[in-house]
Structures are given as structure tokens and as C-alpha cells.
Amino acid sequence: xxxxxxxxxxxxxxxxxLENAEGGHDWFHIQRVFRNTLLIAKEENVDVxxxxxxxxxHDIADAKFHxxxxxxxxxxxxxxxxxxxxxxxxxxxxxxxxxxxxYKNSLENRQEKFDSPELQVVQDADRLDALGAVxxxxxxxxGGYAGRKLYDPEIPPKPKMSKAEYKKNTGPxxxxxxxxxxxxxxxxxxxxxxxxxxxxxQFMLEYLEEFFxxxxxxx
Numbered sequence: 001x002x003x004x005x006x007x008x009x010x011x012x013x014x015x016x017x018l019e020n021a022e023g024g025h026d027w028f029h030i031q032r033v034f035r036n037t038l039l040i041a042k043e044e045n046v047d048v049x050x051x052x053x054x055x056x057x058h059d060i061a062d063a064k065f066h067x068x069x070x071x072x073x074x075x076x077x078x079x080x081x082x083x084x085x086x087x088x089x090x091x092x093x094x095x096x097x098x099x100x101x102x103y104k105n106s107l108e109n110r111q112e113k114f115d116s117p118e119l120q121v122v123q124d125a126d127r128l129d130a131l132g133a134v135x136x137x138x139x140x141x142x143g144g145y146a147g148r149k150l151y152d153p154e155i156p157p158k159p160k161m162s163k164a165e166y167k168k169n170t171g172p173x174x175x176x177x178x179x180x181x182x183x184x185x186x187x188x189x190x191x192x193x194x195x196x197x198x199x200x201x202q203f204m205l206e207y208l209e210e211f212f213x214x215x216x217x218x219x
Contacts, residue, residue, distance in 0.1 A: 003049045006084050010056045013080055017060060022145045024138035025062050029129060033058065036125035040192045046117045050090050053081065054097040054122045068167060074098050097122055103130075103180055106187070107163040124193030127184045132200030135181055136207055143173030150174060151215065159183070177208060 001009075011034075018027045037055040041048055057080070061073040074095045081091045097119045099105070130138065143150070149172040157178035161169060169179070185201040188194040 001085060003052075006049065006086060007052050007056070009084060010053060010080070014056050014060060022065065022142060024141040024145075025059055025065070029138070030056060030059060032129050032134065033122075033125045036128050036196075037122055040121045040124055040190050043192050044117055044121055044190055046121050047090070047093075050093050050097075050118045051121050053086070053090070054094045054101070054118065055125060057081075057094065058098050058101050058122060058126060060098075064167075070099070093118060101126055103127070103184070104163050104166050107161065107166055120189035124188050124190050124197075127187065128193060128196055128200065130181055131184055131197055132203050135200065136204060139173050139176050139181065143176070146170070148173050151211075174208075174211065177204060 014030055015027045018025070018030065021027070034052065034055045037051050038048075041051050057073075057077040059073070060080075061076045063070045063073065066072045077098055078091065078095050081094065086094075093116070096114055097116070100114050100119055101123050129135065140150075148170060149155075151172045151174040155171055155175065157175040158165065158169065158171065159178050161179065166179070171179070181204060182201065185194075185197040188197050
């Protein structure tokens with residue numbers, strides 16, 4: 001099986017698995033991250049098969065939809081990749097990217113953190129989808145799914161949480177902008193990621209300005 005066939009089978013598998021997923025973490029999220037990944041990869045020296053598979057499988061079983069269990073996704077991805085006969089080196093790299101790609105894992109104080117150009121590309125691609133107009137839509141989609149308030153002036157944001165605190169946090173969706181989304185621009189690794197993030201970051205600032213203007217009933 002060649003690389004193109006492996007990617008096509010992976011796309012079909014992910015579409016089926018995420019058919020009924022929450023709107024911010026469904027197949028269309030994966031598709032956008034995959035497209036961002038290929039766009040960024042054009043300017044980076046990375047293995048395209050590795051970044052493609054990691055992008056497609058990075059949310060195959062998001063921990064927040066599985067009781068916080070962070071082992072389900074990597075295990076599911078590993079099992080699927082084995083059925084395709086993906087070489088062990090590529091398979092292991094993809095699984096390691098999946099384990100490290102999320103924002104919450106960047107909050108861990110580990111002595112040694114995994115890094116690779118492939119992880120950086122997929123991480124930038126995933127973070128881009130949390131920014132801008134799509135990022136705003138995804139934030140409120142998940143907030144509604146989780147039953148969170150839109151905003152509560154009595155509940156201040158917590159921008160410097162540990163991983164454990166972040167996973168337990170149930171604050172209003174607007175707080176999420178200050179706890180994660182507005183921090184992502186400065187966490188980009190690649191030139192392409194930084195360039196695309198800048199515009200989306202500014203759009204979110206404009207949105208928040210309008211949100212608070214309307215919240216306060218200002219002209």
C-alpha cells in the first residue's frame with residue numbers, strides 16, 4: 001500500500017469514527033487541521049506521511065469525550081495504523097505526536113518534552129483551528145455542549161493554570177479566550193503558522209471588543 005492509499009484509508013476511517021462527534025471536534029475539524037498541516041508542511045523539512053497521519057488521527061478519541069482518559073486516542077490510532085501496515089518508525093512517531101499535540105499537555109512541567117519538526121507542524125495546524133472565526137465558533141460549540149455559561153463577570157479567567165487545573169476547569173466560554181485562545185499566537189513554531197495566527201488573533205480581539213460593548217449595552 002502506497003502513502004496516498006494509506007492517507008485515503010485513514011480519511012475514510014476518521015470520517016466514520018467521528019460521524020456523530022461534537023461540532024468543534026468532528027470530521028470537519030480534522031479536515032481543516034489536515035489542510036493546515038499540508039499548507040505549513042510545504043515550507044518545512046518534514047515527513048509528509050507522518051504529519052498527514054498525525055493530523056488525521058490527532059483527535060480520533062479526544063480525552064475530554066472519554067472521561068479524561070488520554071490513553072484511548074493513542075491506543076486507537078496505533079491499532080488502526082497497524083492494520084494498514086504503516087512502518088513501525090512512522091507509527092511510533094505519529095503516536096508520540098498525538099500524545100503531545102494538545103495545548104493542555106504543554107502545561108505540564110516535564111523535565112524532558114518530546115519535540116520534532118513534525119510535531120511542530122501538526123501543533124501549529126491544530127492551534128490555528130482554535131483561532132479566528134472558526135476558533136470562536138468551536139469555543140461556543142463546545143461551551144454549549146458542556147453546558148457552560150457564555151460569560152459571567154463574577155468568574156474571572158485563570159490564564160496560568162496547571163494541566164490538572166485546566167482539565168477540571170468549567171468556567172464561562174469567554175474566559176477560554178484568555179485562558180487559551182489568545183495565548184496561542186505566541187506559541188506558534190513555524191513562520192507560516194505565525195503569519196496565519198496573527199490575522200486570526202486580531203479578529204478574536206475585535207470580536208471580544210464587540211462582545212463586551214454589546215454586553216454592557218454601549219453604543
